[in-house]
Amino acid sequence: MPKGFTFLPSLALAIGMALPLAAETNADADTVVARVNGDEITLGHMIIARASLPPQYQEIEDKVLYDAILDQLIQQSLLKQVQGGEMPKHVALALENESRSLLAAETIEAILREALTEEALQAAYDEKYADGFGGDEYNASHILVETEEEAKAIKADLDGGADFAETAKEKSTGPSGPNGGELGWFGLGAMVPEFEQAVVALEKGQISEPVQTQFGWHVVILNDKRKATAPELEQVRGELAQQLQQEAIQARVDELTKAGEIERPELEGVGPEVLRQLDLVQE
Known part of the structure; x- marks a missing residue:
């Protein structure tokens, strides 16, 4: 809806003094509701003005708004006419x-x-x-630590045969640590992008290289993968x-x-x- 419709202080007075409106009318959008030095204000102008009100005014009763909107449009017409027909x-x-x-x-x-x-x-x-079936779902576990060095050391331990769940319980700083790092089943979009990319790239049972996210450094294992119903x-x-x-x-x-025929001429000496x-x- 058009911008630029703002209330002048007359709204406050109108809220207290407005009269009820008829429930039905035979008028149309071209029905003239006021003339200001010959310039016509129509019911259509008022309807558009009503629809463009900010949210805090949308809940006000129509019978309250009617006179306020008409007064506003009359005042705007008077102020507009000061320009004498000039269009800046x-x-x-x-x-x-x-x-x-x-x-x-x-x-x-x-x-x-x-x-x-x-x-x-x-x-x-x-x-x-x-x-x-829907999209792919993944079941993964992770070990979260603060630094890349810690993550690399954990990855080396896991490659050497350390148990993932026990290592997570001992060293993970994430809330899933006490549960062996298990995150349960999740679909695409549930995890931050860097973590998701690491999970998607894994085969079942494979352990990732250290992955950095906004939460820290992760070592991830893909426990299983399935198609969602x-x-x-x-x-x-x-x-x-x-x-x-x-x-x-x-x-x-x-x-x-x-x-279409679209032209975008090069403008010398003109930058953003x-x-x-x-x-x-x-x-």
């Missing part, structure tokens, strides 16, 4: 950006509505879980919907980019720092 460059540019953004959002909404059908969701589900469609509906939407938007953008030069848009 930075205002014109902001309006162009806002128009571009809103119209692009309308296109995106249309793409999303077309892409997100029950048939498309079912097809995406069938494709992803056709074999009846496929979830029900309702369990992954949100995930699949997001995937379909992203793919549809990207496909449309790629299509438009390929078909130009973005800070507000004086260029002032008149």
Whole structure:
């Protein structure tokens, strides 16, 4: 929704004095609710203003907001007219950006509505879980210490035949240490990336080289690996919907980019720092 709609102090007065509104109306978006020196304010303007209010105002009763919003639009019209019809460059540019953004959002909404059908969701589900299984799950244990030197020494002991669980109980600083370092079953995304990458690279029973994460240095053993049972469609509906939407938007953008005539001329002597030069848009 359009930005730039802000309340003047009249809101506080309106909250205490507003009159109830009729529950039904035959008006439409073009219905004129006020004229300010000939400039018309319509019900559509008010509806958009209401929809663009910040969250703290959204909960106020409509009967309270009606007069406050109309007063606000009247005051804005009066202040706007002081400019005498002149359009400062930075205002014109902001309006162009806002128009571009809103119209692009309308296109995106249309793409999303077309892409997100029950048939498309079912097809995406069938494709992803056709074999009846979800992603891989891993059962791993680890030994966590503070330094790489400690981790390397532990790895050498394990390679020499030391028992992993007993070593974890004795030397691991992590909360799983007393349990022999066992982390149980987990899927992708459950662990920090560096740890996950180490686990995925292991074969069952294999012990990793020392791995550093934000928590310290780990030595990891993969106890087992399995396929998760496929979830029900309702369990992954949100995930699949997001995937379909992203793919549809990207496909449309790629299509438009390929078909469009896009020019990006080289600008001599212009660097990224130009973005800070507000004086260029002032008149």
